[in-house]
Amino acid sequence: MKRIMLVCNAGMSTSMIVTKMEKESEKRGLSTEIFAVPVSEVDNQVAEKEIDVILVGPQVKFMLKEYKDNFSPEIKVDSIEMKDYGTMNGANILNTALEMLEE
Numbered sequence: 001m002k003r004i005m006l007v008c009n010a011g012m013s014t015s016m017i018v019t020k021m022e023k024e025s026e027k028r029g030l031s032t033e034i035f036a037v038p039v040s041e042v043d044n045q046v047a048e049k050e051i052d053v054i055l056v057g058p059q060v061k062f063m064l065k066e067y068k069d070n071f072s073p074e075i076k077v078d079s080i081e082m083k084d085y086g087t088m089n090g091a092n093i094l095n096t097a098l099e100m101l102e103e
Helices: 012-028 039-048 058-071 082-086 090-102
Strands: 002-008 032-038 053-056 076-079
Touching (some): 002 012, 002 058, 012 032, 012 090, 039 058, 053 058, 053 090, 058 076, 076 090, 082 090
Parallel strands (some): 053 076
């Protein structure tokens, strides 16, 4: 199972993206756990779970460098494209995460 964590500020739009990503993952027959957390919970989640990918929402992109410095290369870290986030394109965001796992 691959664990994909989305990082956001408050979580409303990101939780909708998680739902869309989960539906897409299920449609493809993938084994994934996808969830969203606020910035304040990132360290706890990384300590508690084996996370494969961290995707940072546009509203907290300022945290990207810190997460890369702290968690990479063990965990793949990148940001969600603004266009995909704005249109809540769960399929594209899932593709981004899967491509990161192949690197």
